[in-house]
Amino acid sequence: MSPSGHASPAALPARPPPRRLPSMGRVLLAKPRGYCAGVDRAVVTVEKALELYGSPVYVRKQIVHNLHVVRTLEAKGAIFVDETDEVPPGATVVFSAHGVAPTVHEEASARQLRTIDATCPLVSKVHSEARRFAREDYDILLIGHEGHEEVVGTTGQAPDRIHLVDGPEDAAKVKVRDPEHVAFLSQTTLSVDETQTTVKALRERFPHLQGPPSDDICYATQNRQVAVKEISSAVDLVIVVGSPNSSNSVRLVEVALDAGAPAAYLVDDSTEVDASWLDGVETVGVTSGASVPEELVTGVMAWLAERGFNDVEEVTSADEHLLFALPPELRRDIRARERETAAS
Secondary structure, three states: OOOOOOOOOOOOOOOOOOOOOOOOOEEEEEEOOOOOHHHHHHHHHHHHHHHHHOOOEEEEOOOOOOHHHHHHHHHHOEEEEOOHHHOOOOOEEEEOOOOOOHHHHHHHHHOOOEEEEOOOHHHHHHHHHHHHHHHOOOEEEEEOOOOOHHHHHHHOOOOOOEEEEOOHHHHHOOOOOOOOOEEEEEOOOOOHHHHHHHHHHHHHHOOOOEOOOOOOOOHHHHHHHHHHHHHHOOOOEEEEEOOOOOHHHHHHHHHHHHOOOOOEEEEOOHHHOOHHHHOOOOEEEEEEOOOOOHHHHHHHHHHHHHOOOOEEEEEEOOOOOOOOOOOHHHHHHHHHHHHHHHHO
16 A cells, blocks of 8 residues: 555556567569560470470470579479480480580480470571571671570581680680671670670771671560669669579679669579668669569569568560560470370
């Protein structure tokens, strides 16, 4: 009892500190992003081959440069190999979207393999240009990254005529037979700006340098670079979803930094995003390489939303509607199966 004779009030529990709500962060989501027509065609090619011929279907190299795509197709019955000599004689093998040299087709034929060529039509265009320039006896300067599967496949179209030029610094080193009879081609997934710089350096050395009738860098690579440029100067951080061996994804990181992003990182999926990257960040830019399924971008967006970055604006720089038909050999077998089914 209190001295006044009234009961003392019960002790009130200490009030918890007010819950700190996450600050509202912005996300600028680049469009276009993700799958291009060539990647979509290649992935569907493997899926259709599995449906048509059954498992296993072998795939030479990664069908596209994305770890999640490869694992998903493996779960469906695809077996990925480095070379055709790992494929049992008579089996089915799919060639990746990056293209192969003619010698690979010859090796597959010798092993009596059923081959399905999922080379991106835009890469096939570069192959055709290489063969044409070789027939016309040009030295061909191929702008690209040494060891990349696309570069290996293109070089194989005319190995005695092609010289690799890996960036502007290589332009001063390359040696040709006749400086007035030189042409250039490029890997399809390069940085547009760096390629233009390399071509300029080559033209200074070889004023009569010939080029392809249309740009070799694919529409999707260019569109994704334009899209990331549009958001990079307005964000504090850019997250590019893509695998480390994806040339076009790596280029997006470089383009973002060159376009003014204070920081840019490449992640395979949301598990690789580091929360410390968000320190002091108000606006995040998000995009993905041309071989990335949209579900991986969705996962990164969900991760950001859980941390208060849920004000999303999609920034569109181009609309893409291009589709490529499946490889002719696969379409032929699909039609034959459909006829058999209809007749039964």
